[in-house]
Amino acid sequence: MTKHRGRGVATVNYPIGMNLGGDPSQALVHSNPSGKFTVALSSIDLGQGMKSVTRQICAETLGVPIEDVYVDTADSDTGPHCMGSFASRGTHRVGNAVMAAAREARAVMMEAAAEELEVDANDLETDGRGNIRVKGAPQRSISVRDVAVAAQFRQGKTISGRGIFLVPLSDVDPETGEMSPATCYAHACLIAEVEVDDETGDVTVLKMTSAYELGRALNPKLVEQQLVGGAWMGMSHALYETPEPYYPDTRNGPRDFNEYLMPGPGDICPHDIAVLERPAPDGPFGAKGPGEMCANPVLPAIANAIFNAVGVRLNELPITPERVLRALKARGGAASSTRARS
Amino acid sequence: MRTPIQFTLNGEDVAVFAESGSNLLDVLRETVGDLTVKGGCWQGTCGVCTVLIDGAPRVACVTLAEACAGRSVETVAGLRRGPDLHPLQTAFMERFAAQCGYCTPGMLMAAKALLDRNPAPSREEVVDAIGGNICRCTGYEPIIEAILDASRSNSRRSA
């Protein structure tokens, strides 16, 4: 019985948004009488942080502190249409719609402030702390709260905005497959280090090291949540999961969590992550979406690491101990691949 | 047949009638109205419905409600003291230890059971304590770190 160590790598990209586009999202932003803003959406937070990232986008675009913005979702009576939370589209599509709505609301807010301060709106800026002031003369300022009161009760303006973001639907050529699948892509490279037990076929992932490029990390902690959680799911896909263990034979499928195995808290490994940002020209503040890409590179990185460790190629998922042992037997035993690598 | 059940829930006396044979998860959610306990599998395999019964972590979905008569039941609704959050809740917030949040109530109760009897656990002891709680989103690392953080803040407070 020997445990063999190996390392494997995978590099991937991921298209942002529904394939071919044609997946709009809308947002509404409005201020209450005291200058606090609500973002009305019908978008879904599955845990990826939809409510949180749209809140930050709105606050940044309006130029107000985050505490003065709240995201309300999802209600089909009050939230305008959103295609849904899938295809890594949320940050990009909904984020852009929120920006558009917030820009419109901000424009009204600045006009109202300009009227109160008797200056041109172009001479004003927000301080990000709840005030609007004259550029270069910050002592001449007015609070967003006072602007909201003035706008509503004296000027007759509504500090609100509407936004929609749509990537136009692309055609597909039936003969060549020519198409515009996406307007931007995220990227990743992940290195997995594994230990393979040549007697039991068990594969233990010891460490993951990765670099993800995702346009802009709007909230580094939300990004970290996705990358760490997604890598766990990738490991689970690679080594554990299937409702059809003998696919395409449908028998003996797991019925519950006793039979459908996933790695637990004792099976995780350290994951060292770097994030790169190359802004997408059409992303909100350049952001793309890491929500799906974060699982993908783990599967082949683990398979490649197993080859490096014991010299067998596993082409079928999940890579169960049974499959590792059968491959080792067919090969006549384990042997590290001969590539020189430190 | 409906049978009376009396127990303490988060320090308060509760007295309800429930169908004999009902499980504690259904009684808590449907009869008592404590919706902070969530249901994931209804067969005791995921840990989402973890509550404390006389301080021990139990999966409410396969616990007979009648067997809780006279016992102390704790759910996440009872974690905070008025406006003050439990150190575990604060730690989960600060460590971003929840994404969809559905496993969180069960995780918190499993963690509380650990810290109540072992205030300074090792990482291995934390892993063991939440080994019966499935999380599909976080990859567990932030949850483990949050529980360790809470244990350290507890010890700082009592030091």
Place this chain on the structure above:
Amino acid sequence: MLELRKDIFADERDDNLKEIGKPTARQDILGHVTGTSPYYDDHRFAGMLHLKILRSPHAHARIRSIDDSAAARAPGVKRIIRAADVPVNLNTLLSLIQFGKDDEPSLASDVVRYKGEPIIGIVATSERAAQEALALVRVSYDPLPAVFDVEEALKPGAASVNPTYPKNTFEYYGKYDHQKLRYGDADAAFAKCDVVIDERYQMSPIEHAPTETNGSIAVPDTNGRFVVHTSTQALFFSLDTSAKINAMQSNQLHFIGGTVGGGFGGKVDTLTEPLAILAARLTGAPVRHRLSRHEEMQFGSPRGAERIYIKDGMTRDGRIVARKVRAYFDSGAYTRLSSYAAVKCAAHIPGPYTIPNVHADVYCVFTNRTPATAMRGFGVTALDFALECQMDKLATAIGMDPIEFRILNAYRDGDMKAHRREAKNCALIECAQVAAEKANWPIREEYKRMSSRNGGAAAAPHAPAAIAPSRQAAAAPQRAPYDRVSAAPTQPAPSPTQPAPSPPPRAPQPAPAAPTGSSHGAPRFSSVFGTRRR
């Protein structure tokens, strides 16, 4: 905390932002740690009933008869819902965007096509009463031959799974049973390669396994509408699908959700809402339709299995010259979203690499198993597994370091992709370089110096001849009548067409231009806003 490499691509970013970039606490975290985040099932209604479904035990069978008389008399049963009760009992999810034909019933009437297919529903005062009544329903079946393997399903004479698509494949463009990708001439190129590797990869289905199962509660509302609390990932998708199946106007439905206990793609299919609403209409009471864990595990749609054949040709210098892919998506018994995945898969081929000859056929195949759906990485996950295992085999065959091999073949700004669009905003090389450095994986200096932003090594000797992207009619961007075109850029409208002349795959790029401020949305507070309102 992860490491933010702000130094890379810094000249393309303005990092002078206030709220963006901060590790702000989640808006919903307090609700999560107090157990008060409102999932669909955290709403209670007086007199709520429970809907459970009788499911087929056979993968393929004709229903000879259904006797639900004993079930109708069972304690607690309020209503039995049969196929004939469903106003529009044939649908496909993507009919909402006019893609595909209606092929899936909400309740099977004459034939069942997968084990677990819904046949009738029972609405009762408790889940237990509903389940006990289900056990009293007598259904007699005539089993039919079933097919479970995608390639077997495509052979002549295979059992036909789905009558809407009798040859067991989706129909693309009214004429093909697969999505094609054709770029250059892969077959000719293989003949000139030094190394050819031909492999088969298989990914089996995957269950989403969210901790919260699919479910919804439909409630008759005070003004003749129905409120639906739902776990859906796509509110209007589910609302419009439910309206269609129930032959209702969309504004008769009020969908509430947005707080979901995990989805990963498994909560797009609108599995529970249509029948919950129908049950509420037929009983006049609130009805909850919730999948048990077993239902979620085996009958809630999984990620579809994929079988992928890849043949690659490489020259001695390590450049991949030709890639030929044949991929099969196992859609299960009905289409749902697999038809779309096949196109997305074709778009993803050959991966983030510049390969001058690419040929792919991607199939969406029907078999007698639970219909598949989207899951995290839809259309891409299995393909990336196959591509990256293949890349490793190629690197090994030529004795090259796996990371250097990827950097060599990686796409760069200005390269032409197989779907005839120019690569831009690339960053594969930089990700590989950073990961290698972090993992102490040595790569040679020349590979550390390569960049996505310029051609790097000399242009590949195998540049395609006249692969000119065809001119496509630009899809007219949708504009609302009140859209303010003249305001600060609200949505860039990317043109789907590209200029006709074909650039060589490694055209050297000029130094990147200085950042132009709001091109990617980072506002500079001094100038973008303050647009005078008309």
